Amino acid sequence: MTGIRELSQWRSLTRDGDSRARYQRMLQRADRDIASMLEIDVEKGFSSVLGQNSPHLQGIPFSVKDNIALSGFSFTCGSKILEPLVSPYHAGAVQKLLSAGAVPVGKANMDEFGMGSSTENSAFTVTRNPWDLDRVPGGSSGGSAASVAAGLVPFSLGSDTGGSVRQPAAFCGIYGCKPTYGRVSRYGLAAYASSLETIGILSADISMMEQVFHCISGTDERDQTTWEAVPAYQDEQGSPTAAVISDLEGMDPEIRRGYERTLEAMKSLGWKITEVSLKSLKYAMPAFYTIACAEASSNLARYTGIRYGMRHSTSAAQEEMVRMTREEGFSAEVKLRVLLGTYVLRSGFQDQYYLKAQKIRTRMKQEFDMMFSQADVLLMPVYPVQAFKAGDEGMTPMQQKVADRYTLPANLAGLPAVSFPAGIESGLPVGMQLLGPSCSEERLFSLIRKLSEVIPPPELPVRLGAEEEADD
Amino acid sequence: MTDVFIGLEIHIQLLTRSKVFCSCPSGFGEEPNLHVCPVCLGYPGVLPALNRRALEFAYLTGLALKCTMAKRIHFDRKNYFYPDMAKNYQISQFHAPVGVHGNMDFDAEDGRKTIRIHDIHLEEDAGKMIHGSGKSLLDYNRAGSSLLEIVTEPDFRSGREAELFLQEFRSLVRTVGVCDGNMEEGSLRCDANVSVNKPGKGLGTKVEIKNLNSSRFVRKALEYEIRRQSRLLRTGRAIIQETRLWDEKRTRTEPMRSKEEALDYRYFPEPDLPPFCPDEQFITKVADMLTELPISRYDRYRETWELNEETARYLAEDVSRAEFFEQSVEQGADAKLAASWIKGELTKLQAKGEFSFSRRTVDPQGFSSLLRLTDAGEITAQQAKEVLQVMAETGGDPQTIIKERVITGGLDxxxxxxxxxxxxxxxxxxxxxxxxxxxxxxxxxxxxxxxxxxxxxxxxxxxxxxxxxxxxxxxx
Known part of the structure; x- marks a missing residue:
């Protein structure tokens, strides 16, 4: 089961030219209100397929966040500065899926360069939450999450720098996997904060997520930070110990109820619960944004309009042309982070900011090491609030950054974290996450599958047209 | 009277087949923008993948320069905007370079001297920007080529010393086989920094000189700069800390940028490349690659065969020539005779393109038996030259050539x-x-x-x- 359709039903959508043309029309119609995709082209996607290595994934459609390279498709990263860019190559993870026989059908909208938590900060369009069109789908992989929750595709590739897979997955009532740093190749993921981010998976079905993870993980010689991981755990037989943070603050009542519900489910499954404290948690936000902005200031320096992407129409000399291109091509949020990053990296000031942030990061890793010597997993909410309203009624960029505190630790420590739906409150999904030690993805999938037997995943607001399918 | 302090920053392009972080071939003189890919053009999403051979060459150079070799290295990003640098940062090494605290010997005019090496570090080269007629053109063929930077301590006292050192250095990197040492084509580049001060006062204000495309320019630019700074010092005027460019046409240095305009490179560790810790196998492999250095050969030739300075240096500075010489002596040739014939006839043949010490048509065995025949008076020197010419053309041995051909000594x-x-x-x-x-x-x-x-x-x-x-x- 995929949660929405049987695998065979997904496969039939891409089976032959007529099915693909019909699927193309269905996607375009279904996406009209939610605007999850920046480009939809089933036929082009089908012609990119490189093999059929996987009986599970062969013929299965998927969407790809627009900061991940898919040759022949747009590669905007949600930014005006890359609007005219078509990717000349495939990302490592994409290539593995194409060899497995999966069919990419389009590029998903996102917050510009992954900077944001609502997918409102895209240069092109605002993506809506399929659960409630007045609300945001979360971000930055909001297009990916919305495309899965609306039933357009069974899974999507996103990226998670500070929660950008898990938070939109939680907002949209689906699963989101942020793998261990180095287990999935970053080759082809346009860098925002290189040392923090990974390509991740969004899906409505935990088994499909597991299949996709199995396919895209492993070494890639083009990403030398990947390594051949020995999975830390296989299927669990005994009762696991789940850690919870004793003094967790700031959750909305709806989130609190989902958290309590998950704790009850764990207890009912016979899991041991142990209370821990994570002292470095309160420093996660400043440490994260110091490092992320520092790396972003360097990673985004390549966008100048000289070799590719948008170029300002000025006739000025190159230095001025570059300045004007960046002035016009980047949004205010991107400029803010580039400036902050430039500021914290100045010589003579690194001790004060960048190195201090790295110390917090090291400390956090040590705390997690300690914690996972006593517990198998850590339960945390994904985000302190449910999907918030789009526009002025929503959260300010600063409030959003503060609210990232539960998702940031996994990125700072390079650990795997999988978010899952933990019921519906006030008509909207609530998301929780399990974190585990390095390379424990397999265990996290297995434990979350057990939890889903107690807290079944919600029925999704599927939008992929029923009337067209009746033609079959 | 003044004290002079000169240090050099030398860049060498390593002779790796592909670039340092991608699989594009590294080469000179190709059609512009032919050897490029998403990685060396800095497309979104690409990552550097470190070339193993470049690492070996970097460690090998470190070994030849007697550096303390790093047990763990990592790369840093050097951030600055320039159109020929695709990512607008250069992947280089700042905090943990390949080698530190090395030294190198060379013969200055007043005898042997040891120069201390501050550090050597591996980095990527930039592309080329060509300006002309209101346009600037960019060629990224060179972008991402493997570059090794060698930084000396300010141990030189004159332009001539720096020039002689560079000549010895070029011979060293060629001998070790890490660089072709061609300054005209830019595979060996050198910046110099120089300060002068009143005797005993230590280092003065440092001025950096760029655009030095030959070892001769290095000497001339330094000599000019020492005169300029000494004059300022003598007349009590301030020397400004700055970077200057050598203008060969006007034979003088011109200001490029002052200290106030200096860039803040905002170095930080490169997150896309894991640290490298050489294991025993790597260290053994690199140690096996190291050959005898030119200066040590020079000493040996002087001592063992009492060759004169000029001849010994001529033989030692080129490894294939040196090996040809030594093998000929092993085959029984008289060392002085062999040396003089290599320096004379074989070099002439090489200049005419009829012979090469590295791709030999005349082997040391044939060469030494030819010398023995001459020595024994069986053929004249002039005949021997003729035989050598035939040997170079046909690859035959001298006995057969003498037997089969009429060797008249140039006269029929x-x-x-x-x-x-x-x-x-x-x-x-x-x-x-x-x-x-x-x-x-x-x-x-x-x-x-x-x-x-x-x-x-x-x-x-x-x-x-x-x-x-x-x-x-x-x-x-």
Whole structure:
């Protein structure tokens, strides 16, 4: 089961030219209100397929966040500065899926360069939450999450720098996997904060997520930070110990109820619960944004309009042309982070900011090491609030950054974290996450599958047209 | 009087087949933007993948420069905007370079000197920006080529010292095989920094000089700069900390940017490349790659075979030439004779493109037997040159060539005959004496022929022809 359709039903959508043309029309119609995709082209996607290595994934459609390279498709990263860019190559993870026989059908909208938590900060369009069109789908992989929750595709590739897979997955009532740093190749993921981010998976079905993870993980010689991981755990037989943070603050009542519900489910499954404290948690936000902005200031320096992407129409000399291109091509949020990053990296000031942030990061890793010597997993909410309203009624960029505190630790420590739906409150999904030690993805999938037997995943607001399918 | 302090920053392009972080070929003089890919063009999403060979060459150079080799290295990003640098940061090494605290010997005019090496670090090269007629063109073929930077301590005292050091350094990197050492093509580049101060006052204000495309320019620019700074010092004016460019046409340095305009590179560790810790296998492999350095060969040639300085240096500075020499001596050639023939005839043949010490048509064995024949007086020097020419063309051995070909010493039979007739008519008295049985007088006529031909005539043939023309048959 995929949660929405049987695998065979997904496969039939891409089976032959007529099915693909019909699927193309269905996607375009279904996406009209939610605007999850920046480009939809089933036929082009089908012609990119490189093999059929996987009986599970062969013929299965998927969407790809627009900061991940898919040759022949747009590669905007949600930014005006890359609007005219078509990717000349495939990302490592994409290539593995194409060899497995999966069919990419389009590029998903996102917050510009992954900077944001609502997918409102895209240069092109605002993506809506399929659960409630007045609300945001979360971000930055909001297009990916919305495309899965609306039933357009069974899974999507996103990226998670500070929660950008898990938070939109939680907002949209689906699963989101942020793998261990180095287990999935970053080759082809346009860098925002290189040392923090990974390509991740969004899906409505935990088994499909597991299949996709199995396919895209492993070494890639083009990403030398990947390594051949020995999975830390296989299927669990005994009762696991789940850690919870004793003094967790700031959750909305709806989130609190989902958290309590998950704790009850764990207890009912016979899991041991142990209370821990994570002292470095309160420093996660400043440490994260110091490092992320520092790396972003360097990673985004390549966008100048000289070799590719948008170029300002000025006739000025190159230095001025570059300045004007960046002035016009980047949004205010991107400029803010580039400036902050430039500021914290100045010589003579690194001790004060960048190195201090790295110390917090090291400390956090040590705390997690300690914690996972006593517990198998850590339960945390994904985000302190449910999907918030789009526009002025929503959260300010600063409030959003503060609210990232539960998702940031996994990125700072390079650990795997999988978010899952933990019921519906006030008509909207609530998301929780399990974190585990390095390379424990397999265990996290297995434990979350057990939890889903107690807290079944919600029925999704599927939008992929029923009337067209009746033609079959 | 002033004290002078000069330090060099040398960049060498490593002879790796592909670039340092991608699989594009590294090469010189190709059509612009032919050897590029998403990685070296800095497309979104690409990552560097470190070339293993570049690492080996970096460690090998460190070993040759007697550096303390790092047990763990990592890369840093050097951030600055320039159109020929695709990512607008250069992947380099700042905090944990390949090697530190090295040193290198060379012969200055007043004897042997040791220069301390501050550090060596591996980095990527930039592309090239070509300006002209209101346009700037960019060629990224060179972007991402493997570059090794060698930074010396300020241990030089004159431009001439820096020049001599650079010559020795070029010979070293060529010998070790990590760089072709070509300054004109930019595979070896050098910036210099220089400060002058009143005697005993230590380092002065540092001025950096760029755009030095040959070791001669390095000397000239430094000499100019020392004069300029000394004059400022003498007249009590301030020396500004700045970067200056050498203008070869005007033979002077020009200001480029001052300290206030200096860039803040905002170094931070490169997150896309894991640290590298060489294991024992790596270290052994690199150690096995190291060959004897030119200066040590030079000393050995001086000591063992008492070659003069010039000859010893000439042989030692090029590894294939040095090996040819040593192998010839092993094959029994006299060392001094071999040295002089290598420096003379073989080098001439090489200049004409008819022979190469690295791709040999004449092998040391054939060469040494040719020298032995000459030494034994069986053939003249002139004949030996001819034989060597044939050897270079055909690759044959000297004995066979002598047997199969007429080696006349540059004169054919008829020329030799004409010459002999002329000598006989010139000295009728001597000829008469010989005909009268005084064979000792033949030596005089022979000597005259030799004198006429500058020693090129074959003595046996000359003797035969003279006797024949004089009507003497010794067999009777």
């Amino acid at each position: 039979e008829q020329q030799l005959r004409d010459l002999a007739s002329a000598v006989i008519s010139q000295y009728p008295d001597t000829s008469a004496q010989i005909q009268g049985g005084n064979m000792k007088a033949l030596g005089f006529l022979m000597g005259s022929i030799m004198k006429e031909t500058g020693g090129a005539a074959d003595p046996k043939a000359s003797r035969r022809i003279l006797l024949e023309l004089l009507g003497i048959d010794l067999t009777k």
